[in-house]
Amino acid sequence: MSKQSSASLADFLEFMNRKGLNTTSQRRVIAEAFFELPGHYTLEEFYQHILRRDPGIGQTTVYRTLKLLCDAGLAMEIHFSDGITRYEAARPNSHHDHLVCLSCGRIVEICDPRIEKLQHEMAEKHGFSLDGHVHNLYGLCADCRNARSKGQPAR
Incomplete structure (x- = not known):
């Protein structure tokens, strides 16, 4: 373990x-x-x-x-x-966001300090104090995009 x-x-x-x-x-x-x-x-x-x-x-x-x-x-x-x-x-001090494929459901964890910094800047600009957030980006993964371009059914 x-x-x-x-x-x-x-x-x-x-x-x-x-x-x-x-x-x-x-x-x-x-x-x-x-x-x-x-x-x-x-x-x-x-x-x-x-x-x-x-x-x-x-x-x-x-x-x-x-x-x-x-x-x-x-x-x-x-x-x-x-x-x-x-x-x-739930891992303390290990925040991440998600990319989610709308076709196959694949989920990819992403973490980028630039996104975190921008979120805090936007909150401050609008007078908010952040307690947390959820950031999910939806689209198609490369495999599903390739399948669609070849006329194959999505997974």
């Missing part, structure tokens, strides 16, 4: 203890898997990943544990234009 994974798991276990909640072996497996799996996952995608680790864990347990991770501030729900909730690890 990586250091980031261990620290995040320790934070989750501490949160559970503080709240007086049971830290079951199933919750532990789910939390470990969540912190080891990079990217953005729907409940169903993550559940399929969990089933490969432990087929005895139910989808409701996975969902409730994801909610607990969000409550602990260790996970975030992300909503793109498709209306499907995805989950990703």
Whole structure:
């Protein structure tokens, strides 16, 4: 297990203890898997990943544990234009934005200090104090654009 994974798991276990909640072996497996799996996952995608680790864990347990991770501030729900909730690890001081393909659903994380600087400048110009933001850019990825130019159906 990586250091980031261990620290995040320790934070989750501490949160559970503080709240007086049971830290079951199933919750532990789910939390470990969540912190080891990079990217953005729907409940169903993550559940399929969990089933490969432990087929005895139910989808409701996975969902409730994801909610607990969000409550602990260790996970975030992300909503793109498709209306499907995805989950990703909340990593302090690791802000990023997203490029989202409207055809295949591919999501690419981007981080550019120029964008961050401009956002803060725009907020200041209009008298806002930023607490956070969501920045998603929608379009077509290169693969989907190439498929369309060749007359092939999108993925």
